[in-house]
Amino acid sequence: MSPRVAIVGAGPSGFYAAAQLLAVGEPEFSVDLLDRLPTPFGLVRAGVAPDHPKIKSVQRAYEKTARHERFRFLGGVELGRDVTRAELLERYHAVIYCVGTATDRRLGIPGEDLSGSYPATEFVAWYNGHPDFCDHEFDLQRAVRVAVVGNGNVAMDVARMIALSHDELKITDVADHALDVLQHAAVQEIVVLGRRGPVQAAFTTPELREMGELDRADVTADLDGTDLTVPEDADRTTRDNVGLLREYAARDRSGKPMLVRFRFLVSPVEILGDDDGRVRALRLERNALVDGRARGTGELEELPVDLVFRSIGYTGTPVDDVPFDEARGLIRNAGGRVLDDDGAPLTGEYVSGWIKRGPSGVIGTNKKDSQDTVNRLLEDAAAGRLLEPSRPGLDDAVTWEGWLDIDMAEKAAGEPHGRPRVKLTRWEQLHAAAGIPARGAVR
Ligand SMILES: Cc1cc2nc3c(=O)[nH]c(=O)nc-3n(C[C@H](O)[C@H](O)[C@H](O)COP(=O)(O)OP(=O)(O)OC[C@H]3O[C@@H](n4cnc5c(N)ncnc54)[C@H](O)[C@@H]3O)c2cc1C
Numbered sequence: 001m002s003p004r005v006a007i008v009g010a011g012p013s014g015f016y017a018a019a020q021l022l023a024v025g026e027p028e029f030s031v032d033l034l035d036r037l038p039t040p041f042g043l044v045r046a047g048v049a050p051d052h053p054k055i056k057s058v059q060r061a062y063e064k065t066a067r068h069e070r071f072r073f074l075g076g077v078e079l080g081r082d083v084t085r086a087e088l089l090e091r092y093h094a095v096i097y098c099v100g101t102a103t104d105r106r107l108g109i110p111g112e113d114l115s116g117s118y119p120a121t122e123f124v125a126w127y128n129g130h131p132d133f134c135d136h137e138f139d140l141q142r143a144v145r146v147a148v149v150g151n152g153n154v155a156m157d158v159a160r161m162i163a164l165s166h167d168e169l170k171i172t173d174v175a176d177h178a179l180d181v182l183q184h185a186a187v188q189e190i191v192v193l194g195r196r197g198p199v200q201a202a203f204t205t206p207e208l209r210e211m212g213e214l215d216r217a218d219v220t221a222d223l224d225g226t227d228l229t230v231p232e233d234a235d236r237t238t239r240d241n242v243g244l245l246r247e248y249a250a251r252d253r254s255g256k257p258m259l260v261r262f263r264f265l266v267s268p269v270e271i272l273g274d275d276d277g278r279v280r281a282l283r284l285e286r287n288a289l290v291d292g293r294a295r296g297t298g299e300l301e302e303l304p305v306d307l308v309f310r311s312i313g314y315t316g317t318p319v320d321d322v323p324f325d326e327a328r329g330l331i332r333n334a335g336g337r338v339l340d341d342d343g344a345p346l347t348g349e350y351v352s353g354w355i356k357r358g359p360s361g362v363i364g365t366n367k368k369d370s371q372d373t374v375n376r377l378l379e380d381a382a383a384g385r386l387l388e389p390s391r392p393g394l395d396d397a398v399t400w401e402g403w404l405d406i407d408m409a410e411k412a413a414g415e416p417h418g419r420p421r422v423k424l425t426r427w428e429q430l431h432a433a434a435g436i437p438a439r440g441a442v443r
């Protein structure tokens with residue numbers, strides 16, 4: 001019997017693992033790729049910024065995988081809701097978990113849950129039209145100054161999406177509900193806060209450069225008190241980032257209605273609210289760098305802000321009863337083999353992508369990661385160490401054809417407006433376009 005593999009999660013790591021398994025000549029694997037959404041591509045659809053369409057063209061490689069005769073897409077099937085881990089293990093020779101790390105890391109400071117303090121994870125999902133977030137509200141109309149906490153590329157995406165002009169946004173696939181809110185944002189200043197210095201920033205240079213080329217925002221950087229010495233062994237990104245930030249610090253305002261301000265060596269220690277429980281300020285502590293780490297100096301300041309976007313990284317959550325490493329926010333594994341409580345590899349269970357190694361790395365990083373996992377699976381297959389399924393694979397979900405119907409409807413809606421697509425953002429719209437009655441129900 002040709003071995004069947006269920007891959008849970010149709011993001012980059014899931015698609016790379018599928019392509020790698022389908023490329024094996026002997027045995028000939030068949031692959032069922034499940035996703036809780038009726039739409040594929042994970043964060044390529046729901047994370048990558050709408051004004052970065054070229055990055056999304058990676059989808060073409062995934063579409064090629066999806067056309068393989070031994071591949072099936074089972075959309076709208078959530079592990080832990082529509083299907084259990086035990087059931088997958090009864091139906092497949094092996095399962096690869098590629099579920100990503102969809103939730104936010106917490107700052108762990110007082111006031112974090114005040115109204116107007118948002119995790120970047122939710123803002124990103126909202127402007128990208130993820131159906132779980134379409135009814136979220138972001139109070140940008142009343143906000144004059146907003147803070148973005150974090151110095152990674154997601155923080156850059158968040159700051160830039162607020163700053164982009166309507167003309168820049170209206171040609172993208174940003175969700176319609178977000179287009180409207182962002183157009184009418186009252187924001188005059190976006191303060192990006194790094195806990196360490198410019199040399200330690202995690203963002204990359206193209207993303208930093210874009211911040212200096214916006215239609216409706218000027219840019220500046222407060223570099224007083226920061227150490228701008230680039231270490232001899234620093235990479236090009238660090239060198240170029242520091243050069244660019246120096247240039248931003250020297251720039252005059254050109255009269256654009258918004259300002260993006262980079263500040264460094266500060267950590268939020270409290271988010272302060274008004275009488276209605278809404279964010280009114282951030283209490284910041286000045287940091288010093290000690291052995292490369294941010295250490296509080298005890299020197300405090302209050303920065304009046306109307307909204308706070310917390311962008312300090314993603315983290316994973318447990319899925320069904322798959323063994324989970326709470327401390328690291330990952331599925332417990334060694335090199336992609338899922339481990340039991342005693343640290344022994346479990347038969348037929350594997351993991352790849354952000355939920356295997358943590359929420360960092362670009363789309364391409366997941367290709368090698370999945371290859372490493374698939375290699376472990378192939379070693380186990382060769383040694384006769386996969387599962388012996390007693391039931392057939394799953395059925396009756398949103399199929400690839402269902403997704404193509406969604407895709408066609410979205411592209412057709414975008415075409416008259418010169419947009420790549422207008423996303424369907426509600427579960428019922430997605431199901432209707434895919435031609436299925438309701439969410440869930442497989443078997
Ligand atoms: C905001 C943001 C912007 C980014 N921009 C870029 C960029 O411009 N360029 C770049 O190279 N990289 C970018 N990245 C990084 C890139 O998106 C990741 O490296 C990549 O998406 C990780 O792939 P993954 O398959 O591990 O997870 P994901 O892409 O998160 O895919 C996980 C999939 O699993 C599904 N799933 C989750 N739980 C279940 C369940 N219980 N049952 C079934 N399905 C489930 C989800 O619906 C999702 O489709 C960005 C990341 C973020 C957060």
Ligand SMILES: NC(=O)c1ccc[n+]([C@@H]2O[C@H](COP(=O)([O-])OP(=O)(O)OC[C@H]3O[C@@H](n4cnc5c(N)ncnc54)[C@H](OP(=O)(O)O)[C@@H]3O)[C@@H](O)[C@H]2O)c1
Nearest residue numbers: 150151152153154155195196202311312313314359360361
């Ligand atoms: N255009 C693109 O290519 C693109 C776009 C978006 C995302 N991505 C990728 O996706 C991955 C995830 O991005 P990300 O931005 O979520 O994560 P990230 O790159 O890990 O950045 C997280 C940032 O949060 C800061 N931080 C963490 N804990 C903090 C705390 N308690 N207080 C203050 N700051 C804190 C970190 O500072 P420290 O360094 O001090 O820890 C860091 O600056 C990255 O690999 C990124 O490159 C790529």
